[in-house]
Amino acid sequence: AIRMTQSPSSFSASTGDRVTITCRASQGISSYLAWYQQKPGKAPKLLIYAASTLQSGVPSRFSGSGSGTDFTLTISCLQSEDFATYYCQQYYSYPALTFGGGTKVEIK
Amino acid sequence: EVQLVESGGGLVQPGGSLRLSCAASGFTVSSNYMSWVRQAPGKGLEWVSVIYSGGSTYYADSVKGRFTISRDNSKNTLYLQMNSLRAEDTAVYYCAREGDCSGGSCYSGWFDPWGQGTLVTVSS
Numbered sequence A: 001a002i003r004m005t006q007s008p009s010s011f012s013a014s015t016g017d018r019v020t021i022t023c024r025a026s027q028g029i030s031s032y033l034a035w036y037q038q039k040p041g042k043a044p045k046l047l048i049y050a051a052s053t054l055q056s057g058v059p060s061r062f063s064g065s066g067s068g069t070d071f072t073l074t075i076s077c078l079q080s081e082d083f084a085t086y087y088c089q090q091y092y093s094y095p096a097l098t099f100g101g102g103t104k105v106e107i108k
Numbered sequence B: 001e002v003q004l005v006e007s008g009g010g011l012v013q014p015g016g017s018l019r020l021s022c023a024a025s026g027f028t029v030s031s032n033y034m035s036w037v038r039q040a041p042g043k044g045l046e047w048v049s050v051i052y053s054g055g056s057t058y059y060a061d062s063v064k065g066r067f068t069i070s071r072d073n074s075k076n077t078l079y080l081q082m083n084s085l086r087a088e089d090t091a092v093y094y095c096a097r098e099g100d101c102s103g104g105s106c107y108s109g110w111f112d113p114w115g116q117g118t119l120v121t122v123s124s
Helices: none
Strands: A004-007 A010-013 A019-025 A033-038 A045-049 A062-067 A070-075 A085-090 A103-107 B003-007 B010-012 B018-025 B033-039 B045-051 B057-059 B067-072 B077-082 B091-100 B107-114 B118-122
Touching: A004 A085, A019 A033, A019 A085, A019 A103, A033 A062, A033 B107, A045 A062, A045 B107, A070 A085, B003 B091, B003 B107, B018 B033, B018 B091, B018 B118, B033 B067, B033 B077, B033 B107, B045 B067, B045 B077, B045 B091, B057 B067, B077 B091
Parallel strands: A010 A103, B010 B118
Antiparallel strands: A004 A019, A019 A070, A033 A045, A033 A085, A062 A070, A085 A103, B003 B018, B018 B077, B033 B045, B033 B091, B045 B057, B067 B077, B091 B107, B091 B118
């Protein structure tokens, strides 16, 4: 199974900051990567797929990049509603799709 | 509106069984890939099982032989039959549409939409 590793596991940031979350795959996955946002007590929400394609309705301050084994999710100007946990997920190797361990973005 | 609504969670003793349901609206379950994903308390996301549009089914090693995914096309509903439950199966279980079947052919991929989740607690 392909292992997905996110870093950092958590960090603190302020509203208005530019933040970047990293996701690394244990082997090359081309651009078969998605990003999700999850708030406490809620289901995950799809933000980005195909590494850089923004899901309909997702604010443009979110962006994704990368291919192969290294990927990033960037929030250009952190808003109060963006404090949440973020997960990456590979879909290169199926049916056993795998997620990263999550990155919690907390208020500084 | 595309929506998934889960039901069937609850408290069950180790070794017991439970069946989860996931009712879909706004799209056809049988024409899509449908998955179950779970999240143990305070932990990350773990894919559990998928049923493809053609009917093939797959399971995570952690549940293989104990869980069965199925669907009822007439009810547009997805199910997860869970037997021989263990404490480590305690989690919120989400159903989700997987991948993309919009172009006539289906491809495995991202999960969207997700249901609201149903909590399964395995404890004596």
